Amino acid sequence: MGSKHMGNDLIHLMHSLFLPAREGCREASWCPPADIYRTREGWTVKLDLAGVKPEDVRITAQGRRLKVCGSRRDCSVTEGCSMYQMEISYSQFSRELELPCEVESAELALEYRDGMLFIQIQEPARAAQQS
DSSP: OOOHHHHHHHHHHHHHHHHHGGGGGTSSSSSOOOEEEEEESEEEEEOOOOOOGGGGGGEEETTTEEEEEEEEOOOTOOOOOOOOOSHHHHHEEEEEEEEEEETTTTTEEEEETEEEEEEEEEOHHHHHHHH
């Protein structure tokens, strides 16, 4: 009986650690992973968008939430080509992240490099201090 209780506790712990990060991914079949860093200027959000063209990405900010949506297309398919094995997701994606600051009124700077999208977020209070 003790090991069953411990097993349930372990499952609860795993859900609490890993499921909140996936909360912002409910509506899309592909959910790109994201890292969030605290910087001197504010925050940096980094998303793994390998194979996504920058023009296929949309970013919206509302309150403390940052939403990144778009699509990754399979550009290697040609006539007469048939699929043998597919492990890469080609579809619409959407990722919604909640940050510990107001994003809607912050200054956002975007950089796309080596398949990674970097979103620099400068909080209004920090931007005023640097002026």
